[in-house]
Amino acid sequence: MTKSRKQQLAIIPGEDLHPAHVQRLIKVSQEYTQRVNKSRIVYPDPDSVDFESDSDDTNYLVHPSGFLSNELGVQLRGKKKQAGAGKPKLPNPQTVLAEVQKYYKGVPTASTNGNLVLGELNVEFGDASKAKYFREAYIEILSHVHTLAVEEVDSGWVNAMVGYVQQATGLAYQGFTSTANTRNQAVGILIHPRLKVVNGPIEYMQVATVQGVPDLRPAFRVDLLDTTTGVTFSQTVVHLKSMRGGPAATGAVRYKQLDILQKLLGPNYSGFVVGDLNYKIDDPSITDGDPMKKAGFQLFMPADKTPTQAMGSRIDGWFYKNLSRQFKLYRVRGFYANPNITRAFGDHAQTEGQLVFCEKQFQLDSSPNPGCPGGQQESNTPVNVTGEELQLRFKPLPSKDK
Numbered sequence: 001m002t003k004s005r006k007q008q009l010a011i012i013p014g015e016d017l018h019p020a021h022v023q024r025l026i027k028v029s030q031e032y033t034q035r036v037n038k039s040r041i042v043y044p045d046p047d048s049v050d051f052e053s054d055s056d057d058t059n060y061l062v063h064p065s066g067f068l069s070n071e072l073g074v075q076l077r078g079k080k081k082q083a084g085a086g087k088p089k090l091p092n093p094q095t096v097l098a099e100v101q102k103y104y105k106g107v108p109t110a111s112t113n114g115n116l117v118l119g120e121l122n123v124e125f126g127d128a129s130k131a132k133y134f135r136e137a138y139i140e141i142l143s144h145v146h147t148l149a150v151e152e153v154d155s156g157w158v159n160a161m162v163g164y165v166q167q168a169t170g171l172a173y174q175g176f177t178s179t180a181n182t183r184n185q186a187v188g189i190l191i192h193p194r195l196k197v198v199n200g201p202i203e204y205m206q207v208a209t210v211q212g213v214p215d216l217r218p219a220f221r222v223d224l225l226d227t228t229t230g231v232t233f234s235q236t237v238v239h240l241k242s243m244r245g246g247p248a249a250t251g252a253v254r255y256k257q258l259d260i261l262q263k264l265l266g267p268n269y270s271g272f273v274v275g276d277l278n279y280k281i282d283d284p285s286i287t288d289g290d291p292m293k294k295a296g297f298q299l300f301m302p303a304d305k306t307p308t309q310a311m312g313s314r315i316d317g318w319f320y321k322n323l324s325r326q327f328k329l330y331r332v333r334g335f336y337a338n339p340n341i342t343r344a345f346g347d348h349a350q351t352e353g354q355l356v357f358c359e360k361q362f363q364l365d366s367s368p369n370p371g372c373p374g375g376q377q378e379s380n381t382p383v384n385v386t387g388e389e390l391q392l393r394f395k396p397l398p399s400k401d402k
Helices: 005-009 019-038 071-077 093-102 128-133 135-142 155-169 247-265 290-294 387-392
Strands: 116-126 147-153 174-177 186-191 195-204 219-226 232-239 271-276 316-321 327-333 350-355
Touching (some): 116 232, 116 316, 135 155, 147 232, 147 271, 186 195, 195 247, 219 247, 247 271
Antiparallel strands (some): 219 232
C-alpha cells in the first residue's frame, strides 16, 4: 500500500523530510542569504566618529553598504525614526562599555585560580568592523570567562578580538574559527591561557550537510586541559538550523544535526555541546534536542525560562556529559534589553556556567569558590543578571516572607 500524500508530507523527527519540505527550506534559505549578502552590515570606525555631534552627517550612515544605510541594518536593530530625532543612531561604544561593565560589577576576572567560567555568545554578524566598534565591551566579556563559545562570527572577528584582548590585558587568548557559510557565518571559540588545547580544533562538517539544506554551520570542537587543576574536557560549539522555514520542518533538520553530532562525539565524550540551538529549549514538548538526551547528555538548567534572545525565547544552551566536576551557577546577561546598549550590540544574551573546584589550593581568595560549601550558591544569586540585581550578586536574596 502506497502512502498518501498527507503521510508522505508528515514531519517525523529522525526521518528525512519529504523533498517538498526540503525544496521550501532551500528556497527560504537562499532568499535570506541573497538579502544578507546584498546589504552586508559594515560598522564605522569608532575612532573616526564624532559622537558628540548632533549633525546628520555623523549619524553613522557611512556608505552604501554601511550599518544603518541599508535595509537589513535598519530592520535588524528595530530602529524607528522619531519625529524630529533625525536619522537612527548607533550607540556610542563607550556608553555600551560602561553599561556592560555594570553586568560584571563585583565579578572577578578570569584567572589561573578559582572556578573555570565558561561563556557563550551569538555575536550576530560579527566581523572585524564590529569587533573594532565594540572592542572594549567584548574585552570586558572575555576578561571574565576562560572560554567564550561564539556563533555568527567570521575569522576576522575572532582574530581581531585575540589581538585586542592581548593589547588590553597582556593575556594571550587563543582563537579558533570554523569554516563559514556563504553568509560569512561561522562558529568559534576563544580560550584563556589557563587552558591548553590538547587536541583540535576538529570540524564536523557533517552537521552542516543535512539533506542539502544550504548555509548550515558545522560543529567545532576543541579538547582542553586546565593547567591549574589537571581536569580535561571538550567544548563543541554549534549554531543549529534557524527556525526560518517553520519550527516543524526546521526542527527535523536540527534533530538530524544533533543526532549526527552525538554519533560523531561517541559515548565516551566528556564535555559540552554549546551554542545557539535555535529552538525553545525550555519547552519539554519540543523534541529537537532528544538525540542528545538519549545519548546521555544533560541540558544545563532545563526548566529555566530566562530569555536568551531579543524575541523573548530561550534558544541558547549547554548540553554536557561525563564531567569530572559539577557544572553550576547558570547566568544570562541580556545586554540587548538595556536601552543604553540596544540590539546594535547583538540580539542574543551572553550565557555562562562554572566548573566548580572546592579544594583549598584552587580557591580564588580566602573565601570558598562559588558553588562550594560556604561559598556563593545558585539559590541566592539571580540567573537573569540585570542592573537592578547587580547589588545582590554576592549577598543573600531577601526572603519572600519579608
